[in-house]
Amino acid sequence: MKMTGAQAVVEILHREKISIAFGIPGGVVIPLFDALYGDKEIKIIVTKHEQGAIHAADGYARSTGNTGVCIVTSGPGATNIVTGLATANMDSVPIVALTGQVPTSIIGNDAFQEADTTGITRPVTKHNFIVKDPKELPIIMKKAFYIAHTGRPGPVLVDIPKDILTAEIDFEYPEKVTILGYNPTIKGNPRQIKRVMETIKNSRRPLIYAGGGIITSNASEDLRKFVKITRIPVTLTLMGLGAFPGTAPEFLGMLGMHGTKTANYAVHRCDLLIAIGSRFDDRITGKLSMFAPNAKFIHIDIDPASISKNVVIDVPVVGDARQILREMIELAEKLDIQDWLDEISQWKKEHPLTYQDDDVLRPQYVVDQIYQVTEGKAIVTTEVGQNQMWTAQFYKFCRPRQLITSGGLGTMGYGLPAAIGAQIAHPDNIVFDIAGDGSIQMNIQEMATISQHNLPVKIAILNNGYLGMVRQWQEFFFGRRYSATCLRRDGRCPGVCNNPGKNCPPYIPDFVKLAEAYSAVGMRIEKKDDVEGAIHEAVKVKKPVLIDFIVSPEENVTPMVPAGAPLNKMISSKEDAQNFLLA
Amino acid sequence: MDREHTIAVLVENKSGVLAHIAGLFSGRGFNIKELSVGETENPEYSRMTIVVKGDDQLIEQIKKQLNKFIDVIKVIDLTNTPSVHREIILIKVKAPPARRQEIFQIVEVFKGKVVDISQSSLTVEVTGITEKIEAFIVILKPYGIQEIARTGRVSIARGMSRAGGIVNG
Numbered sequence: 001m002k003m004t005g006a007q008a009v010v011e012i013l014h015r016e017k018i019s020i021a022f023g024i025p026g027g028v029v030i031p032l033f034d035a036l037y038g039d040k041e042i043k044i045i046v047t048k049h050e051q052g053a054i055h056a057a058d059g060y061a062r063s064t065g066n067t068g069v070c071i072v073t074s075g076p077g078a079t080n081i082v083t084g085l086a087t088a089n090m091d092s093v094p095i096v097a098l099t100g101q102v103p104t105s106i107i108g109n110d111a112f113q114e115a116d117t118t119g120i121t122r123p124v125t126k127h128n129f130i131v132k133d134p135k136e137l138p139i140i141m142k143k144a145f146y147i148a149h150t151g152r153p154g155p156v157l158v159d160i161p162k163d164i165l166t167a168e169i170d171f172e173y174p175e176k177v178t179i180l181g182y183n184p185t186i187k188g189n190p191r192q193i194k195r196v197m198e199t200i201k202n203s204r205r206p207l208i209y210a211g212g213g214i215i216t217s218n219a220s221e222d223l224r225k226f227v228k229i230t231r232i233p234v235t236l237t238l239m240g241l242g243a244f245p246g247t248a249p250e251f252l253g254m255l256g257m258h259g260t261k262t263a264n265y266a267v268h269r270c271d272l273l274i275a276i277g278s279r280f281d282d283r284i285t286g287k288l289s290m291f292a293p294n295a296k297f298i299h300i301d302i303d304p305a306s307i308s309k310n311v312v313i314d315v316p317v318v319g320d321a322r323q324i325l326r327e328m329i330e331l332a333e334k335l336d337i338q339d340w341l342d343e344i345s346q347w348k349k350e351h352p353l354t355y356q357d358d359d360v361l362r363p364q365y366v367v368d369q370i371y372q373v374t375e376g377k378a379i380v381t382t383e384v385g386q387n388q389m390w391t392a393q394f395y396k397f398c399r400p401r402q403l404i405t406s407g408g409l410g411t412m413g414y415g416l417p418a419a420i421g422a423q424i425a426h427p428d429n430i431v432f433d434i435a436g437d438g439s440i441q442m443n444i445q446e447m448a449t450i451s452q453h454n455l456p457v458k459i460a461i462l463n464n465g466y467l468g469m470v471r472q473w474q475e476f477f478f479g480r481r482y483s484a485t486c487l488r489r490d491g492r493c494p495g496v497c498n499n500p501g502k503n504c505p506p507y508i509p510d511f512v513k514l515a516e517a518y519s520a521v522g523m524r525i526e527k528k529d530d531v532e533g534a535i536h537e538a539v540k541v542k543k544p545v546l547i548d549f550i551v552s553p554e555e556n557v558t559p560m561v562p563a564g565a566p567l568n569k570m571i572s573s574k575e576d577a578q579n580f581l582l583a
Numbered sequence: 584m585d586r587e588h589t590i591a592v593l594v595e596n597k598s599g600v601l602a603h604i605a606g607l608f609s610g611r612g613f614n615i616k617e618l619s620v621g622e623t624e625n626p627e628y629s630r631m632t633i634v635v636k637g638d639d640q641l642i643e644q645i646k647k648q649l650n651k652f653i654d655v656i657k658v659i660d661l662t663n664t665p666s667v668h669r670e671i672i673l674i675k676v677k678a679p680p681a682r683r684q685e686i687f688q689i690v691e692v693f694k695g696k697v698v699d700i701s702q703s704s705l706t707v708e709v710t711g712i713t714e715k716i717e718a719f720i721v722i723l724k725p726y727g728i729q730e731i732a733r734t735g736r737v738s739i740a741r742g743m744s745r746a747g748g749i750v751n752g
Contacts (some may be wrong), residue, residue: 305647
């Protein structure tokens with residue numbers, strides 16, 4: 001079949017069953033958008049900034065498990081998605097990003113809107129391609145989709161010069177591709193799985209530490225079954241939240257820097273740590289040499305490069321978490337670990353996650369109320385910082401793909417565009433973006449996209465007037481020197497100030513007016529008593545709603561493992577931090 | 584314990600791959616000591632020989648990260664395999680007519696070749712393992728070395744093993 005390169009791309013999107021793409025047109029991709037004009041199967045969501053497009057594609061992918069598609073132009077269009085590619089790459093999210101490129105004849109000439117896109121994006125993608133011959137376009141696209149969603153998923157970029165889009169090709173789309181250098185291991189080695197089960201049987205204090213890999217491989221049910229048989233307690237990473245019910249008795253909460261004391265004490269004390277689909281990053285391990293000092297390590301992961309990267313593993317198994325868990329279930333039996341479970345229950349009783357329950361409007365209370373009012377069923381996206389940690393701590397996620405958050409890269413400005421993708425994929429779900437007043441402003445322009453597509457996204461801004469997480473570190477570890485973190489600060493403020501008060505400049509912007517300017521409903525809540533009602537009302541309205549919660553400005557996320565400390569040395573206050581610094 | 588590893592990497596012979604591999608080393612803070620690249624028996628693939636220094640865990644991680652690249656077809660650590668290693672050096676040394684004879688003799692001992700000669704200098708080619716090349720440089724130093732160009736080593740396993748061959752190549 002003869003067609004242009006642009007028509008071929010559209011036909012390929014059809015065959016890959018892509019029904020939605022996020023993007024912004026520009027000079028060199030006009031032919032591609034032309035081919036998409038009036039297409040009945042593919043809906044194009046045009047965002048206001050390319051970063052919004054790639055995060056929306058990411059939110060779509062995370063909330064469904066399907067590959068997200070993003071289409072942008074060359075040069076600045078491509079460089080604007082770099083943060084989004086890196087975000088998806090760190091968190092293993094399948095995305096195919098199509099970027100336009102200047103015509104092949106002038107590549108390298110510093111042409112208008114030319115950038116070395118494959119060069120720039122190589123370290124932040126799973127793989128990338130540039131199409132130099134129109135004949136190669138279909139096979140490259142096939143490879144891109146295949147690589148993006150198999151193995152450890154990730155973003156794949158295809159850079160398509162303009163003349164490739166306009167060239168006529170003899171279209172043929174391969175059913176299958178084989179790539180010599182790419183053969184992800186899916187099935188776990190049976191001998192290793194047997195060793196895993198023997199090691200588990202010989203342990204007295206086993207603990208499962210699971211991550212996003214459980215969600216990616218759709219292994220939540222299997223994890224639950226395995227735990228039901230063996231009774232091994234579970235802690236989850238931020239990326240893993242929802243992979244195991246947040247309300248289950250075997251669940252100890254999140255571990256790591258802002259994990260629960262129970263989870264971190266359990267890691268410190270366990271004699272066997274079973275890591276599944278998690279990667280021992282520094283926010284999890286704290287001081288590496290002191291991480292789980294009494295434990296043997298089992299690591300189940302699809303990415304061999306994750307194994308023994310940071311912690312030397314005793315029993316590794318490479319493969320898909322679900323397949324391996326299923327084989328483990330076959331060999332599983334009830335363990336005699338009652339003493340260990342009792343020890344954990346005691347910690348749970350002694351160290352629940354709490355916050356001060358008084359008349360002050362505290363951010364944790366807002367998250368708690370969102371959890372209550374939505375009955376724990378909302379899809380929640382977050383920005384990054386304190387808002388993200390409070391969400392992780394106080395919204396008890398019970399199903400996979402319910403929490404959509406930038407874990408690895410920690411991208412502020414992620415939550416709002418990600419909510420677009422999640423809401424489009426789940427039109428009947430309540431989608432909440434729990435945001436900070438700092439990070440929401442990094443992609444606030446996407447409010448327009450939300451309103452234009454009548455997406456009933458709910459935005460809860462935990463407005464403390466600070467870049468709160470940085471402020472918290474300044475309070476704990478930098479002697480309360482609030483350098484560059486106050487968001488009220490203007491040109492008239494004194495050079496040094498850590499005492500916000502009545503004389504402070506007014507907050508800019510007025511989020512309620514801003515919401516209204518974007519045709520959304522805006523509310524401002526300043527009293528604790530009004531929180532529940534406002535959330536109820538927001539949920540009822542079939543429109544986008546922004547609630548500006550004016551919360552206690554100097555609230556901290558606790559408990560906290562200071563950077564470089566072992567997990568059992570957690571602090572809960574400024575005083576603890578002082579003692580930590582002095583020790 | 585840190586030790587030198589010689590890793591042969593078979594990659595797709597196309598633009599951008601070398602930059603990608605080099606980027607891995609710089610991005611993850613690994614140091615490349617030597618690197619050489621050339622086409623293989625199949626022009627679709629190139630072979631890189633990379634020499635890196637590190638402890639076992641670091642080397643293991645480097646190999647895994649290399650394997651993870653989609654353009655990498657095979658990673659072979661030749662460190663513990665009986666292998667042949669060769670490097671070429673071109674060295675330009677000061678050689679006024681009066682001292683030429685001495686230098687010729689040294690070159691002969693090292694089984695080198697004089698490949699260029701001028702009024703006041705000689706350019707010599709020597710092939711061999713790294714230790715031999717290093718020894719040659721030390722010997723020539725007193726004469727006044729003007730310029731050195733080295734290839735970095737290329738390595739291949741001994742015997743019939745086709746560890747580095749391409750499957751169905």
